[in-house]
Amino acid sequence: MSAPEMKNGNSEELVVIGSSAGGIGALSILVGLLPADFPTPIVLAQHLDPLRPSNLSTVLRRRSTLPVIVVEDGALLEAGKIYVVPANRHVTVGDGHVRLDADHQNRPRPSVDLLLLTAAKAYGDRRPGQDRCSRFHTHNRPHPRR
Numbered sequence: 001m002s003a004p005e006m007k008n009g010n011s012e013e014l015v016v017i018g019s020s021a022g023g024i025g026a027l028s029i030l031v032g033l034l035p036a037d038f039p040t041p042i043v044l045a046q047h048l049d050p051l052r053p054s055n056l057s058t059v060l061r062r063r064s065t066l067p068v069i070v071v072e073d074g075a076l077l078e079a080g081k082i083y084v085v086p087a088n089r090h091v092t093v094g095d096g097h098v099r100l101d102a103d104h105q106n107r108p109r110p111s112v113d114l115l116l117l118t119a120a121k122a123y124g125d126r127r128p129g130q131d132r133c134s135r136f137h138t139h140n141r142p143h144p145r146r
Contacts, residue, residue, distance in 0.1 A: 014077065014093065015042040016119045018112025021049070024059060031082060032063040041077040042066075043098060045085040045115045054087035073100040085115070092118040 019027055023046060034042075046056050060082060061068045068082045069075070071091055075083065075098050083098060085091045090101040090111050 012123075013040040014119055014123050015040055016045075016093070016116055017042065018045045018047075018115060020047045024056060027056070028059055028063045031060050031066065031068070034064065034066055036065040036080075038066055038080050040079055041081055041083060043071070043077070043083045043085070043091070043093065043115065043119070045091060045112050047112065048087050052087070054084070057084040060084065071098050071100060074098075090114050094118060094122045 017027070017030075027044060027046070031042075044056070044060075046054065048054055057068050057070050064082060066080055066082050068084060071083050071085050071089075077083065077093070077096050077098060086100070092099045092101060092114060
């Protein structure tokens with residue numbers, strides 16, 4: 001794989017993945033298959049019970065050759081790192097950084113839709129799946145096609 005172009009130290013590409021609590025097995029397999037020189041940052045959000053702590057980062061660290069980091073507000077997205085959204089927090093993507101938000105329009109936390117929509121806005125047509133995720137709104141019902 002060739003490294004993506006870099007702008008101000010930020011990757012021009014981004015992988016964004018959202019799952020439910022039942023997706024931990026699939027996420028573990030996925031990160032275990034990624035090469036140590038994976039050329040883009042990855043942001044993972046998992047819907048969980050807000051009253052239970054997340055063990056996602058711990059589980060993924062056991063399987064991944066890439067660094068697994070729990071998102072901190074304002075973190076720079078760096079190629080070859082996996083960023084895990086903390087439990088009961090929203091995250092948005094913009095300007096090569098991730099931002100944490102405690103509440104955003106009363107969505108379930110973390111909101112996978114919010115993450116996908118902000119990634120689509122920030123990365124535009126460079127991010128596969130952008131058109132698909134832009135048709136969804138806060139209740140996961142598809143918007144009518146234009």
